[in-house]
Amino acid sequence: MSGRLVTLRGLGVAYGAGPAALSDIDLAISAGERLAVIGESGSGKSTLALALAGLLPDNARIAGDIAWEGGMKPVPGRDIGFVFQDAGASLNPVLRIGEQVAEVAQRHLGLDWHEAYAYARDLLAQVQVPAPDTVLRAYAHQLSGGQRQRVAIAAAIAARPRLLIADEPTSALDTIVQSEIVSLLDRLVREAGMTLVFISHDIALVSGFADRIAVLHQARLVEAGPAADVLRSPKATYTARLIASHIGLDTPRLVGARA
Amino acid sequence: MNRAFRLLRRRAISSIPVLLIVVVGAFLLLEAAPGDAVDAYLLSIGGGDPALVQALRESYGLDQSLPARLSLYLSALARLDLGWSVTFGRPILDLILERLPNTLWLMGSAVALAFTLGSALGIIAGARPGSVRDRLLSTGSLALYAVPSFWLGLVLILVFAVQLRWFPTSGIATIASGKQGIARALDIAHHLVLPVCSLGFIYLALFLRMMRAGMAEAWRQDYALAARAKGLARRRIVLRHVARNALLPLVTMLGLQAASMLGGSVVVESVFAVPGFGRLAQEAVAGRDAPLLTGIILVSAVIVILINLAVDIAYGILDPRVGASEGRAA
Amino acid sequence: MSLLRRLSRSPEGQAGLVLLGLLVLAALLAPVLFPDDPLSIAGPALLRPFADPAFPLGTDRLGRDVLAGLFHGARASLAVGLAAAAVALVAGAVVGTLAGFAGGLVDETLMRVVDAFQTVPGFLLALAFVSVTGASLPVVIFAIALGAWTGPARLARAEVLSIRERDYVAAACVIGMRPLEIALREVLPNALPPVLALSAVIVANAVLIESALSFLGLGDPNIVTWGSMIAEGRNMLRTAPFLSIVPGIGLVATVLGVYLLAEGFSDALARRRSRA
Numbered sequence: 026m027s028g029r030l031v032t033l034r035g036l037g038v039a040y041g042a043g044p045a046a047l048s049d050i051d052l053a054i055s056a057g058e059r060l061a062v063i064g065e066s067g068s069g070k071s072t073l074a075l076a077l078a079g080l081l082p083d084n085a086r087i088a089g090d091i092a093w094e095g096g097m098k099p100v101p102g103r104d105i106g107f108v109f110q111d112a113g114a115s116l117n118p119v120l121r122i123g124e125q126v127a128e129v130a131q132r133h134l135g136l137d138w139h140e141a142y143a144y145a146r147d148l149l150a151q152v153q154v155p156a157p158d159t160v161l162r163a164y165a166h167q168l169s170g171g172q173r174q175r176v177a178i179a180a181a182i183a184a185r186p187r188l189l190i191a192d193e194p195t196s197a198l199d200t201i202v203q204s205e206i207v208s209l210l211d212r213l214v215r216e217a218g219m220t221l222v223f224i225s226h227d228i229a230l231v232s233g234f235a236d237r238i239a240v241l242h243q244a245r246l247v248e249a250g251p252a253a254d255v256l257r258s259p260k261a262t263y264t265a266r267l268i269a270s271h272i273g274l275d276t277p278r279l280v281g282a283r284a
Numbered sequence: 285m286n287r288a289f290r291l292l293r294r295r296a297i298s299s300i301p302v303l304l305i306v307v308v309g310a311f312l313l314l315e316a317a318p319g320d321a322v323d324a325y326l327l328s329i330g331g332g333d334p335a336l337v338q339a340l341r342e343s344y345g346l347d348q349s350l351p352a353r354l355s356l357y358l359s360a361l362a363r364l365d366l367g368w369s370v371t372f373g374r375p376i377l378d379l380i381l382e383r384l385p386n387t388l389w390l391m392g393s394a395v396a397l398a399f400t401l402g403s404a405l406g407i408i409a410g411a412r413p414g415s416v417r418d419r420l421l422s423t424g425s426l427a428l429y430a431v432p433s434f435w436l437g438l439v440l441i442l443v444f445a446v447q448l449r450w451f452p453t454s455g456i457a458t459i460a461s462g463k464q465g466i467a468r469a470l471d472i473a474h475h476l477v478l479p480v481c482s483l484g485f486i487y488l489a490l491f492l493r494m495m496r497a498g499m500a501e502a503w504r505q506d507y508a509l510a511a512r513a514k515g516l517a518r519r520r521i522v523l524r525h526v527a528r529n530a531l532l533p534l535v536t537m538l539g540l541q542a543a544s545m546l547g548g549s550v551v552v553e554s555v556f557a558v559p560g561f562g563r564l565a566q567e568a569v570a571g572r573d574a575p576l577l578t579g580i581i582l583v584s585a586v587i588v589i590l591i592n593l594a595v596d597i598a599y600g601i602l603d604p605r606v607g608a609s610e611g612r613a614a
Numbered sequence: 615m616s617l618l619r620r621l622s623r624s625p626e627g628q629a630g631l632v633l634l635g636l637l638v639l640a641a642l643l644a645p646v647l648f649p650d651d652p653l654s655i656a657g658p659a660l661l662r663p664f665a666d667p668a669f670p671l672g673t674d675r676l677g678r679d680v681l682a683g684l685f686h687g688a689r690a691s692l693a694v695g696l697a698a699a700a701v702a703l704v705a706g707a708v709v710g711t712l713a714g715f716a717g718g719l720v721d722e723t724l725m726r727v728v729d730a731f732q733t734v735p736g737f738l739l740a741l742a743f744v745s746v747t748g749a750s751l752p753v754v755i756f757a758i759a760l761g762a763w764t765g766p767a768r769l770a771r772a773e774v775l776s777i778r779e780r781d782y783v784a785a786a787c788v789i790g791m792r793p794l795e796i797a798l799r800e801v802l803p804n805a806l807p808p809v810l811a812l813s814a815v816i817v818a819n820a821v822l823i824e825s826a827l828s829f830l831g832l833g834d835p836n837i838v839t840w841g842s843m844i845a846e847g848r849n850m851l852r853t854a855p856f857l858s859i860v861p862g863i864g865l866v867a868t869v870l871g872v873y874l875l876a877e878g879f880s881d882a883l884a885r886r887r888s889r890a
Binding site: 078128129177180 | 517603
Binding site for chain 2: 726727729730732733734735736737738739741742744745746818822825826829830831832841844848851852855858859862865866869870873874877
């Protein structure tokens with residue numbers, strides 16, 4: 026833990042003439058921490074991710090302020106890595122995997138293409154993709170969902186960014202693969218000292234690795250604090266409801282039994 | 285390359301029934317035309333006595349039933365015998381083979397012009413959807429697409445051949461110039477500039493619009509946003525990520541437009557008096573030469589099928605997802 | 615209808631409406647403003663445009679009024695364009711729907727026939743048909759439709775096939791909507807945009823093919839068309855270029871108007887769906 030990375034002050038985002046997707050968000054993110062942003066559909070959590078990454082569309086209207094420590098606006102790819110929810114869609118279908126990972130290194134690390142491909146191979150091994158040499162030459166449609174997400178993560182961390190934003194990276198995956206990806210992210214982030222912002226709708230999923238949890242509800246920040254505190258004694262009723270409604274193997278039967 | 289061959293074989297096989305239907309259709313067309321081959325022949329030799337006519341009919345099997353005539357026709361086609369032209373008094377296949385290269389040069393150059401320039405302009409327009417550049421190119425291409433090719437040809441002749449005298453008004457080569465080799469090739473190229481432009485500009489507009497639309501669609505995809513998230517150079521995103529995907533529907537369109545362009549060559553060759561395959565069709569109509577016209581239709585169908593086969597292969601090479609179900613990695 | 619209102623708000627739709635409106639007006643007013651046969655000799659030959667107020671656009675080689683030809687040509691182009699499109703749409707829809715519903719061998723055979731018609735260039739088909747039957751307006755219309763019916767056939771078949779599968783049709787069935795209701799409220803609004811787009815292309819193509827046929831001398835010889843005017847004017851290209859240029863502008867305006875209107879329509883429909 027070494028100081029502030031970025032501070033959001035009164036951040037508000039609206040798309041075109043529509044209602045606010047984010048409203049008056051005050052949030053501070055420390056360098057090296059693992060922050061989980063929890064919310065349901067329409068809470069604005071993806072908008073928050075895009076706003077942080079500087080990827081909002083042109084018709085987005087922004088209020089408030091995103092203050093980066095050191096004053097310099099971060100460069101996407103080099104300072105911020107982004108992992109999308111649907112890896113199948115975020116990988117270009119007509120380009121080989123190797124090119125899509127190597128191009129990040131070629132662009133930001135000053136490597137030539139030959140070096141970049143070798144570097145990409147190592148990255149693929151790091152994210153535990155089986156047979157990295159084969160995968161380098163493969164296309165996205167030839168990989169499984171879990172493999173695609175690993176590739177996407179490799180591309181996101183290729184330039185060794187300070188911040189890794191993962192927007193629901195496991196929501197489209199099977200359960201076992203989900204936990205593999207989560208532990209992969211956790212390990213990578215810790216080893217490289219990256220800050221992780223993990224967006225999810227599943228508060229139980231993040232409970233295993235998040236340092237802090239922020240909860241969004243209908244475009245507003247409802248609660249933010251250390252993970253243990255938020256989970257044990259949530260200050261907001263919405264957070265309490267979220268925690269209470271998670272379904273696990275130990276949850277009593279919902280259907281058939283009288284509550 | 286294996287994938288390409290598999291596609292090619294599949295496509296070629298499914299083309300056979302189509303070709304058969306075209307052949308039957310051509311035969312029916314011949315039947316529908318007033319008079320038959322013997323009448324046509326008699327016309328060209330100035331008439332004959334009824335006994336001769338009957339004998340000729342018998343020897344050519346033209347007095348037999350419809351199915352018999354059809355099988356005669358089919359066996360003639362199998363021998364690549366397309367029949368005899370009334371207007372020219374020569375075998376039809378010879379005529380066609382003589383005229384075809386000119387048209388292929390014309391069409392090929394027009395496609396090359398339309399595809400390269402159209403894609404390039406389309407990429408420029410699609411790089412920034414909604415920009416001034418984009419709207420100008422969009423409106424301009426729509427207006428160009430609405431122009432009839434023969435009228436465009438006349439306008440080009442007026443401006444560039446009559447007023448500016450940069451290009452000749454018609455023909456494919458300077459008559460009796462005696463040029464050989466490179467000089468002759470350049471002369472032909474010089475003659476073809478205006479016809480190629482007349483034929484090609486309309487398709488240029490089409491390809492521009494397709495590329496533009498394809499890029500707008502590609503920009504909406506997640507992989508375009510992911511490319512921006514990686515902080516790649518704008519030029520690389522536009523060309524390697526977005527345009528590369530937008531290219532695919534364009535290649536498909538190439539195949540679909542092949543038939544249209546072959547038809548378009550008829551009028552353009554007529555305007556510029558280019559002695560090609562298309563002009564031959566017009567001459568066939570003028571001379572009421574049904575066998576020649578039928579032969580032209582058959583050959584056109586074959587050309588279109590071949591072009592579509594080539595386009596299919598090209599598409600299969602460009603899109604790695606094609607034929608994927610026949611071999612999937614884990 | 616609110617669709618028209620939304621149409622009139624898009625710039626393309628506005629431009630298209632204006633252009634086509636003018637053309638339809640010209641077509642309708644032709645027999646009123648120029649009651650004499652436009653093929654008849656009206657005045658001195660080769661009068662330049664704007665020289666004589668009686669002939670605002672001049673006269674051609676034989677002394678025929680160019681402006682009258684322009685107006686009557688609008689009639690011919692619009693009539694042929696719309697009629698050919700109608701024939702192609704109906705014929706194509708029938709065949710396509712049949713293929714979609716029948717399935718199996720019937721479907722396969724019909725689709726191969728469609729393939730065959732698409733393999734031969736439409737213009738050559740039209741040429742052949744006119745050449746065999748003789749040039750007159752109905753023949754030209756049918757000849758154009760011969761090449762144009764394949765698009766609607768494929769579209770109709772695709773619609774029928776996907777309609778059977780669509781989730782919202784199944785959902786509507788489950789709720790208990792009657793088949794007619796389903797067809798009108800669920801299926802038609804979604805089928806409309808591609809049909810409209812295709813119709814516009816067919817009409818525009820029909821106008822162009824008709825003009826090309828007339829240009830080659832294969833149109834109806836008893837009426838004035840823009841194509842025949844351009845062909846006539848070709849002989850005087852060096853001395854009186856306006857004879858060929860003016861009718862061509864009419865053609866461009868017509869086709870452009872159709873395309874702009876179609877774009878306006880598709881914009882309007884898209885906006886309606888996104889709001890719904």
